[in-house]
Structure formats: structure tokens, C-alpha cells
Amino acid sequence: MQWFSEEQVPPLDVIESVVEREDASYRDRANSLDTKAGVILSAAGVVVALLGTTASVAAMISQALAIASGIIAAWVIAPRIDKTIAPRDLSDRFLAAPALRTRLVVLNSRILLHAEDEARLVAKARRLRSASVLLLGSAAIILMGAIVRVAG
Amino acid sequence: MTRGTVVSTNADAEAKPVPGATPQLSPEEIEAMFPADPDIMTACEGDFRGLRKVQAKARARRDELDRKYPGLRVSQPAADARSGRR
Numbered sequence A: 001m002q003w004f005s006e007e008q009v010p011p012l013d014v015i016e017s018v019v020e021r022e023d024a025s026y027r028d029r030a031n032s033l034d035t036k037a038g039v040i041l042s043a044a045g046v047v048v049a050l051l052g053t054t055a056s057v058a059a060m061i062s063q064a065l066a067i068a069s070g071i072i073a074a075w076v077i078a079p080r081i082d083k084t085i086a087p088r089d090l091s092d093r094f095l096a097a098p099a100l101r102t103r104l105v106v107l108n109s110r111i112l113l114h115a116e117d118e119a120r121l122v123a124k125a126r127r128l129r130s131a132s133v134l135l136l137g138s139a140a141i142i143l144m145g146a147i148v149r150v151a152g
Numbered sequence B: 001m002t003r004g005t006v007v008s009t010n011a012d013a014e015a016k017p018v019p020g021a022t023p024q025l026s027p028e029e030i031e032a033m034f035p036a037d038p039d040i041m042t043a044c045e046g047d048f049r050g051l052r053k054v055q056a057k058a059r060a061r062r063d064e065l066d067r068k069y070p071g072l073r074v075s076q077p078a079a080d081a082r083s084g085r086r
Helices: A012-051 A057-077 A087-094 A099-151 B011-015 B027-033 B048-068 B077-083
Strands: A083-085 B041-043
Touching: A012 A057, A012 A099, A057 A099, A083 A087, A083 A099, A083 B048, A087 A099, A099 B027, A099 B048, B027 B048, B041 B048
Parallel strands: none
Antiparallel strands: A083 B041
16 A cells, blocks of 8 residues: 555546536436426326316326326335445544545445446436326326317 | 647657556556445435445445455455454
């Protein structure tokens, strides 16, 4: 360890700041996805409540789609994905360690956590898209049912 | 500086090893020295299944690097022994 110095990792500060920025960006995107999923869940609830007593095939299909959309939206929200470094464990393990070693271990750990969080975020975004499509389908069926009723 | 001007760089000089200088390590070798530590990771909002998954990945990566670069990892015997971990 004596021969390993900060000179051998000149861009360490730059990489750390990029990881920092990416972490902040990840949290913003995760919050945004959770908010959108919450809106879809509410909208699905409204559709189900409004069509609850309507006895028609279109209403039933629409309700089924809205329920499916709501279930997927709830699956987007829970669990919240946010893994990070535990300060207590970090302190227990590295308080007496050289600063450079600690910085590199923390950096490598954060890069791994970030990769995992990002992968889960992509899966969340995919589920959100499915929930949106189902809700849109539900609304389209309501509209078609209304058109058929008016035309008939 | 006009467009098309050839600018001399010291890229060749940088590529030559300097006698007595500290050895240059590849990013993977540096990672092998200081791999991600699964024991300092935590889940903020109860996603413990996801946490265990990422900890398993960190251990697998550390073992892979240990096999590839044996003896390169900078261990921390005191802390490891205190926490009863590898």
C-alpha cells in the first residue's frame, strides 16, 4: 500500500464527482417515476369507481384494464429502490484505514450500487409504460362504448 | 492557432516508462486492490432482497478479481476480524 499513491489515480476526484451527480440524477428520475405511477394509480381508481355500477361489456373491460393498470402502477412504486453506503458500517470498517483506500473502496462500491439501481430503474420505467398503455386502453374502451351507445 | 495546425504533444514521452517511477496499474488491477465492499452497503427503504442481490454480486466480483490477480487485494485484517467478515 505504501507504493500506491493518489498520483496513480489522477482522475479520482473527477470520477467521484460524476458518480455524485449521477446519484442525484438517479434520485430525481426515481422520484419522477414514483410520482407518475402514483398519478396512474389514482386515475385507475377513479375509472374503477366511476364505472363500478355501469352494467355494460365496455365498462367491465375498461374496469379490468384499469385494475391491471393500477396493480402495475403499485408494483412500480413498491419497493422504492435506493441502495447506498451505510455510514455506521463504513465507519466501523474504515475509520482507521488510509484515506485513499477508503475512497477507492467507497467509489467501487457506489459504482456497483449505481449500476444495480439503474438496472432496476429501467425495469420500473418499463412497468410504468405498461401501466400507462393499459390505462389508455381503458379510457379508449370507455370512449368506444359511449360512441356505440350514442350511435345505437 | 489556425485550422489545420499540427500541434505537438508529449504523448510519446508519456508512454515511455520512467525509471524509478511507481508502477502503473490498469483500472481492473486497481479495482482488484480495492474492490467494492458488500459489508458497507445498505438499503434505504427496505429493499433488502435487492440489497442481498447486489451484495452477492459484489462478493462474486471480488472473488473473481482475487482469482485473476491473487495477492493484489489490500486487506484490512483488523477491521475484518472485528466485524467477523472476510
